[in-house]
Amino acid sequence: MKFKKKKVSEFVSPYTVSDAWKKGDGKTKGSFLIMGLGLLTRHRYAKGLIYLGLEVLFILFMAASGLKSLANLPGLGSVTQHQVWNEAKGIYEYTAGDNSLLMLLYGIATLFVIIGFVLLWRSNVKSNYKAQVLSEEGRHLNTFKQDVATLFDGNLQSLLLAGPVTGVLIFTILPLVFMISMAFTNYSIKGNHLILFDWVGLKNFAQVLNMRSNIGKEFWSVLAWTLVWAVFATFLNYLFGMLLAILINRKDTHAKSFWRFCFVLSIAVPQFVSLLIMRTMLQPEGAVNVLLKNAGLISQSLPFFTDTTWARVTVIVINLWVGIPYTILQVTGILQNIPAELYESAKIDGASPFITFIKITLPYMLFVTTPYLITQFTGNVNNFNVIYLLSGGDPTPVGGTAGKTDLLVTWLYKLTIDKQYYNIGAVIGILTFIVLAIVALITYRNSGSYKNEEGFM
Amino acid sequence: MAKKITKSYKTKKRIVNIIVHVFLAILAFIWVMPIFWVILTSFRKEPGSYIDTFFPKHYTFNNYIKLFTDTNILNFPRMFMNTLVIAIFSCIISTFFVLSVAYCMSRLRFKLRKPFMNVAMILGLFPGFMSMVAVYYILKAIGLSEGSMIRVALVLVYSAGSGVGFYIAKGFFDTIPKALDEAACIDGATKWQVFTKITIPLSKPIIVYTVLTSFLAPWLDFIFARVICRANAAYYTVSIGLWNMLTKEYIDQWYTRFAAGAVCVSIPIAILFIYMQKYYAEGMSGAVKG
Numbered sequence: 200m201k202f203k204k205k206k207v208s209e210f211v212s213p214y215t216v217s218d219a220w221k222k223g224d225g226k227t228k229g230s231f232l233i234m235g236l237g238l239l240t241r242h243r244y245a246k247g248l249i250y251l252g253l254e255v256l257f258i259l260f261m262a263a264s265g266l267k268s269l270a271n272l273p274g275l276g277s278v279t280q281h282q283v284w285n286e287a288k289g290i291y292e293y294t295a296g297d298n299s300l301l302m303l304l305y306g307i308a309t310l311f312v313i314i315g316f317v318l319l320w321r322s323n324v325k326s327n328y329k330a331q332v333l334s335e336e337g338r339h340l341n342t343f344k345q346d347v348a349t350l351f352d353g354n355l356q357s358l359l360l361a362g363p364v365t366g367v368l369i370f371t372i373l374p375l376v377f378m379i380s381m382a383f384t385n386y387s388i389k390g391n392h393l394i395l396f397d398w399v400g401l402k403n404f405a406q407v408l409n410m411r412s413n414i415g416k417e418f419w420s421v422l423a424w425t426l427v428w429a430v431f432a433t434f435l436n437y438l439f440g441m442l443l444a445i446l447i448n449r450k451d452t453h454a455k456s457f458w459r460f461c462f463v464l465s466i467a468v469p470q471f472v473s474l475l476i477m478r479t480m481l482q483p484e485g486a487v488n489v490l491l492k493n494a495g496l497i498s499q500s501l502p503f504f505t506d507t508t509w510a511r512v513t514v515i516v517i518n519l520w521v522g523i524p525y526t527i528l529q530v531t532g533i534l535q536n537i538p539a540e541l542y543e544s545a546k547i548d549g550a551s552p553f554i555t556f557i558k559i560t561l562p563y564m565l566f567v568t569t570p571y572l573i574t575q576f577t578g579n580v581n582n583f584n585v586i587y588l589l590s591g592g593d594p595t596p597v598g599g600t601a602g603k604t605d606l607l608v609t610w611l612y613k614l615t616i617d618k619q620y621y622n623i624g625a626v627i628g629i630l631t632f633i634v635l636a637i638v639a640l641i642t643y644r645n646s647g648s649y650k651n652e653e654g655f656m
Numbered sequence: 657m658a659k660k661i662t663k664s665y666k667t668k669k670r671i672v673n674i675i676v677h678v679f680l681a682i683l684a685f686i687w688v689m690p691i692f693w694v695i696l697t698s699f700r701k702e703p704g705s706y707i708d709t710f711f712p713k714h715y716t717f718n719n720y721i722k723l724f725t726d727t728n729i730l731n732f733p734r735m736f737m738n739t740l741v742i743a744i745f746s747c748i749i750s751t752f753f754v755l756s757v758a759y760c761m762s763r764l765r766f767k768l769r770k771p772f773m774n775v776a777m778i779l780g781l782f783p784g785f786m787s788m789v790a791v792y793y794i795l796k797a798i799g800l801s802e803g804s805m806i807r808v809a810l811v812l813v814y815s816a817g818s819g820v821g822f823y824i825a826k827g828f829f830d831t832i833p834k835a836l837d838e839a840a841c842i843d844g845a846t847k848w849q850v851f852t853k854i855t856i857p858l859s860k861p862i863i864v865y866t867v868l869t870s871f872l873a874p875w876l877d878f879i880f881a882r883v884i885c886r887a888n889a890a891y892y893t894v895s896i897g898l899w900n901m902l903t904k905e906y907i908d909q910w911y912t913r914f915a916a917g918a919v920c921v922s923i924p925i926a927i928l929f930i931y932m933q934k935y936y937a938e939g940m941s942g943a944v945k946g
Contacts, residue, residue, distance in 0.1 A: 300793065301793075301797070304790070304793055304794070304797060305797075348846075351846050351847070351848035351849075352846035352847050352848065353847070355760070355764060355846075355847040355848055355851070356760045356764045356766045356769075358848075359756035359757070359759065359760050359851075360756065360757065360760055360772075360819075362752070362753060362756070362819075363753040363754075363756060363757045363818070363819025364772075364819065366753065366812075366815070366816030366817055366818070366819055367779075367816070367817050367819050367820055369794065369816065370791060370794070370812060370813065370816035370817045371779055371787070371816075371817040371820065372779070373790070373794065374787030374788075374790030374791045374794060375779070375782060375786070375787045375790070377787070377790040377793075377794075378786055378787045378789070378790050443683070446676055446679070446680060447680070449676065451669070451672075451673050451676075452673075452676060452677070452680070453677070458680050458684060460930075461684035461687055461688050462683075462684070462687050463929075463930065464687070464688060464691060464926065464930075465687050465688070465690075465691065466929060467922065467925060467926035467929040467930060468691055468694075468918075468922045468925070468926065469875060469876050469895070469918075469921060469922060469925055470876060471876065471878055471895055471898070471899070472694075472898065472918040472921065472922060473690060473691070475898070475899070475902055475914075476690055476693070476694055476915075476918070477690065479902065479907075479911075480690070480693075486693075520686070520687065520690075524687070574780075577780070577781055581783045581784065583783075583784075583785065583879065607783075608783045608785075608786075611783060611786060612785065612879075615788075615789055616789075616883070621789065624786075625786075628782065628783055628786035631782075631783055631786075632781050632782050632783075635781040636778070636781055639781065
């Protein structure tokens with residue numbers, strides 16, 4: 200009776216695979232092997248044939264390539280490409296070696312297909328068993344036409360989600376699994392493993408996390424800077440953006456929409472355009488330095504992107520330019536939702552504007568916008584554009600792979616695209632995810648909107 | 657005495673007001689200046705990436721004319737058309753995807769709803785282009801990495817995964833009263849009819865918002881475009897083109913034309929953005945309210 204103690208879900212189907220096995224008749228059990236058998240023998244030909252056809256397709260696929268790809272997955276190939284002397288033509292010819300990358304990709308894709316087939320098989324068993332139960336009880340079994348009709352009503356989610364879910368599976372989840380599995384291989388230009396590589400277990404993680412290895416040292420310093428950057432970028436933008444929004448929305452400020460327009464205009468220009476312009480303006484021979492030199496204020500160019508501290512401050516300040524207008528847009532509506540009585544009573548009690556801000560505005564805003572802050576924080580940790588377009592991660596120490604303003608993401612990009620250390624890049628990606636997941640969980644758990652409002656979604 | 661107090665209070669208020677306005681003016685100047693500078697540069701006659709005065713010495717319209725007529729090295733008109741086509745298709749697909757998923761999550765109750773929402777949140781925490789290399793190989797495996805298929809590939813890249821970005825639209829759908837749906841159901845409407853005849857017509861702001869954001873994505877992205885187009889200059893999008901104009905071999909020749917191109921791309925986007933600003937704020941506050 201252990202079974203009954205199981206948490207009862209809202210959506211329990213009365214037709215389960217185990218019931219089908221225990222109580223199913225010959226036809227239902229037959230459909231364990233020949234999919235759709237129960238439906239076909241109960242005159243539901245269209246649905247039964249679809250199941251059967253899909254099963255045949257799956258078997259054909261496995262026979263043609265699936266089994267081979269699966270068998271290649273553990274070893275990832277071993278045949279190297281080599282030259283063979285062709286007597287007849289009098290030239291060296293290359294024999295095709297194994298390509299581990301494709302083997303890995305096809306192997307993983309095959310795993311996806313198999314998982315999909317298992318799900319299909321389960322739905323087949325359930326629907327055959329359902330057909331059996333309904334016909335035993337003498338109830339009506341939906342015809343194919345009626346089944347299609349439910350797709351527009353009770354089963355609308357299957358129809359609407361089919362496209363998006365397929366897209367996400369093929370273009371988001373499959374590549375992600377593929378990249379994650381690369382973290383456990385030696386797929387890297389190091390040791391010339393670009394065509395043929397092997398599983399190496401957790402070695403890459405050990406290398407990256409080891410403080411004494413070169414990559415490890417870089418990792419910890421990049422991680423520290425990424426967190427510093429994300430904290431500054433998120434909270435400075437939030438604070439200044441909110442203060443500006445309050446200033447603009449003040450009762451006595453004139454031409455409110457004009458001010459808002461000025462700030463919003465900078466969002467409207469594509470980010471890569473404005474950032475590339477900033478970058479050229481701040482070069483040692485760029486507009487800003489030239490102007491300052493001509494004005495006689497400085498004799499040497501300011502090291503905007505060549506000195507570590509300068510570069511770090513520069514990217515944070517320019518990110519303020521990029522980010523504050525967004526904050527203004529986001530918080531303006533919420534600021535106006537704060538009950539006016541709160542401010543009036545504070546005024547009567549003689550609270551200064553500063554105290555009002557600290558005691559009323561900030562707590563209220565933090566309560567409402569915690570989810571927004573979390574997404575901002577994760578967005579900043581993954582803020583590729585600002586760093587890559589602005590400083591490109593520079594200044595980079597000689598011989599290093601990571602620059603002083605490189606975030607984990609830009610470093611990941613450099614490692615994979617420029618350096619071709621695919622395995623290390625994948626490890627960095629996974630570690631970035633872990634960092635983000637921890638931060639998001641902790642802040643979300645401790646936030647007011649989670650603790651005080653259970654129904655908050 | 658009382659008069660004096662109100663008078664000093666008034667002068668104090670006036671001073672505060674002046675300070676606030678001056679402060680806002682300075683900040684607005686800082687925010688607008690780079691944009692103003694690009695527009696100036698796009699009309700500058702002197703070539704090169706910098707000159708020693710803020711205002712150009714001579715003005716010309718040639719940069720714009722050359723940008724659209726001199727197509728030997730970097731074919732800007734073709735890039736513009738490429739981006740436009742890609743943007744239109746990916747916009748249609750992703751709007752459909754986002755709205756369907758958002759409606760399912762907001763209005764329908766089914767077994768995989770919660771898991772799907774959690775998975776979507778987890779996927780959002782991975783660096784977006786971490787899987788870029790893998791996406792390229794997948795596109796290559798299904799034969800979309802060469803020739804004119806590159807356009808299809810870019811459309812797929814921008815739209816296929818868009819289903820996970822449903823949160824804002826879901827927040828908006830949540831604010832539409834459920835009573836409307838129920839009334840329609842009692843009258844015998846199917847859920848599909850509720851979706852197309854009630855929810856969609858009531859959701860103009862969020863549809864505009866979704867259409868515009870997905871239309872803008874191909875204009876703004878250059879990371880994916882660069883990896884997928886590689887050296888196929890015929891299929892470059894605008895952003896790769898502009899990026900290339902600032903590489904070392906082109907910058908001296910092309911800098912003013914880069915500015916002209918930037919203005920050409922920015923004007924439509926700016927108009928669209930200012931138009932959708934209202935919807936943006938509405939959609940966001942809806943989502944935050946949950």
